[in-house]
Amino acid sequence: MTQNWQQQLQSAIKTPEALLQYLDLSKEHHNISQFGHQQFTTKVPLSFVNRMQKGDINDPLLKQVIPLTDEEISVPDYLLDPLNESAHNPIPGMLHKYHGRILMTLTSTCAINCRYCFRRHFDYANNNVGRSGWNAIFDYIKQHPEIHEVILSGGDPLMVNDQLLHQFTQLLNQYQQIKTLRIHSRMPIVLPARIDHSFLDWIDAQPFNLIIVVHCNHPQELNNEVYTAIQQLKQKNVTILNQSVLMKGINDNADTLIALSHRLFDMQILPYYLHQMDKVQNAKHFAVSDIVALNLHQQLQAYLPGYLVPKLVREIAGKKNKTLL
Ligand code: SF4
Numbered sequence: 075m076t077q078n079w080q081q082q083l084q085s086a087i088k089t090p091e092a093l094l095q096y097l098d099l100s101k102e103h104h105n106i107s108q109f110g111h112q113q114f115t116t117k118v119p120l121s122f123v124n125r126m127q128k129g130d131i132n133d134p135l136l137k138q139v140i141p142l143t144d145e146e147i148s149v150p151d152y153l154l155d156p157l158n159e160s161a162h163n164p165i166p167g168m169l170h171k172y173h174g175r176i177l178m179t180l181t182s183t184c185a186i187n188c189r190y191c192f193r194r195h196f197d198y199a200n201n202n203v204g205r206s207g208w209n210a211i212f213d214y215i216k217q218h219p220e221i222h223e224v225i226l227s228g229g230d231p232l233m234v235n236d237q238l239l240h241q242f243t244q245l246l247n248q249y250q251q252i253k254t255l256r257i258h259s260r261m262p263i264v265l266p267a268r269i270d271h272s273f274l275d276w277i278d279a280q281p282f283n284l285i286i287v288v289h290c291n292h293p294q295e296l297n298n299e300v301y302t303a304i305q306q307l308k309q310k311n312v313t314i315l316n317q318s319v320l321m322k323g324i325n326d327n328a329d330t331l332i333a334l335s336h337r338l339f340d341m342q343i344l345p346y347y348l349h350q351m352d353k354v355q356n357a358k359h360f361a362v363s364d365i366v367a368l369n370l371h372q373q374l375q376a377y378l379p380g381y382l383v384p385k386l387v388r389e390i391a392g393k394k395n396k397t398l399l
Pocket residue numbers: 183184185186187188190191192193228229230260289
């Protein structure tokens with residue numbers, strides 16, 4: 075019998091050794107970092123692992139999730155909080171960086187732990203407020219009538235169950251000023267079973283403009299299971315956008331990025347952003363220089379119609395908007 079998404083989460087691979095073994099790779103020959111694993115534990119659902127090429131340590135999906143000794147290299151300008159989010163954190167569980175929008179975290183966990191994550195050191199312990207903390211955030215919304223959009227972001231908001239999502243959106247719906255609910259989630263990609271009947275029923279009950287921003291970095295992530303999940307969302311008229319992070323050895327070549335845009339469009343997902351990676355401590359080995367990034371972007375512009383070219387952006391701490399490169 076097919077496992078539901080919660081069961082699939084429980085059976086996710088949670089050690090680098092188990093991951094290597096599953097992929098027929100010998101643990102002795104690869105530079106696994108126990109330091110990295112302990113600092114930010116390995117977690118990968120089997121659904122995602124099954125899209126990796128067995129026997130290939132350089133598989134672009136594997137490289138996103140396996141802690142390697144490269145993480146142990148310390149670089150001065152790579153920081154614990156690269157976007158200085160703590161300075162925009164007036165209430166636990168909420169960030170207010172952008173005009174008209176606030177960002178909330180409903181949970182501290184994700185279905186997958188991505189080694190390049192800019193929040194890998196985020197203080198979730200003091201920002202995982204649960205239901206009891208929502209009132210302070212709702213009061214903040216009331217005091218700021220210019221806020222019209224709530225963004226739910228990582229930890230992955232779809233990690234919370236649908237009952238809690240219902241409770242949250244019923245309360246949020248009391249504030250007529252909120253027109254749009256945006257969900258940033260990697261779950262439709264890494265654990266497509268999350269898009270089940272119960273979640274689709276939750277969507278039906280939403281009065282908001284609903285946007286889901288999925289995070290897909292490589293066309294190999296997009297299999298038939300993902301396709302089915304996305305089509306179910308599209309049937310509910312959800313706007314679906316994609317953002318990717320540009321990473322060395324994973325997607326830093328034009329063919330991969332062009333294939334990604336085409337594959338996303340086949341699934342009715344629009345490429346939205348291609349991010350220069352945030353300078354987060356322990357992830358320097360993924361960094362791509364601006365020169366290479368701009369050159370790649372020019373190739374995308376040359377080979378793709380404009381609507382399939384994601385904006386190449388960087389987030390700069392303290393800036394009110396993303397910065398185009
Ligand atoms: S917040 Fe996004 S990028 Fe970070 S670990 Fe979770 S799914 Fe990965």
